[in-house]
Amino acid sequence: MINVLFVCLGNICRSPMAEALFRDLVTKENLNDIILVDSAATSSWQIGLPPHQGTLDILKKYNISSNGLVGRPLTKEDFRKFDYIIGMDKSNIKDIYNITGKPNHPKIIRLLDLTKDWKDIPDPFFTGDFEETYSLVSTGCRALLKKICREQNLYN
Structure with missing residues (x-):
C-alpha cells in the first residue's frame, strides 16, 4: 500500500480538498486498492471538525x-506511516519538518513544487477564493499522481 498524506494549517480547507480530489483521481484510475489517502493539520484549532463550508461547496x-x-493533527508517527507527505505552502513544510523531526526529508513535498507553478497554495480560509485553491490543488494532485505512478511503477 502506498500512503499519501496532505497537510495544511487547519485541515479544514486545502488538505481535505486535496485528500478528496486525490482520492477521486485514484479511484478513477482504479488505484484505490494500492493508494491510501489522508489529510492532517499542523495546528490543533480545528481537530474533529468537518471541512470548511467553502471546501464542501467546491467539492x-x-x-x-x-x-x-x-x-x-499531524503526528510524529505519520512520518513512519506515510510514503508521501504533501504540504500546501512553505509554512506547512516548515511545520511538518518540526512536528516529524525530519527536516528536508525527500518524502516531504510542497504540492506545487511538482508543477511549473512553484508557489504556495493560498489558504482560502483567509482569501475566500476556494475556486483558485481548487484549481491549484487539482493541478498539483494530477502531478503528484503522475510522480507516484512513475516512482512506484504503476502505469495507468
Whole structure:
C-alpha cells in the first residue's frame, strides 16, 4: 500500500480538498486498492471538525465526495506511516519538518513544487477564493499522481 498524506494549517480547507480530489483521481484510475489517502493539520484549532463550508461547496460543485473528511493533527508517527507527505505552502513544510523531526526529508513535498507553478497554495480560509485553491490543488494532485505512478511503477 502506498500512503499519501496532505497537510495544511487547519485541515479544514486545502488538505481535505486535496485528500478528496486525490482520492477521486485514484479511484478513477482504479488505484484505490494500492493508494491510501489522508489529510492532517499542523495546528490543533480545528481537530474533529468537518471541512470548511467553502471546501464542501467546491467539492460538491465538481462532484467529488467529501465523505469521511474530519480534521486531525499531524503526528510524529505519520512520518513512519506515510510514503508521501504533501504540504500546501512553505509554512506547512516548515511545520511538518518540526512536528516529524525530519527536516528536508525527500518524502516531504510542497504540492506545487511538482508543477511549473512553484508557489504556495493560498489558504482560502483567509482569501475566500476556494475556486483558485481548487484549481491549484487539482493541478498539483494530477502531478503528484503522475510522480507516484512513475516512482512506484504503476502505469495507468
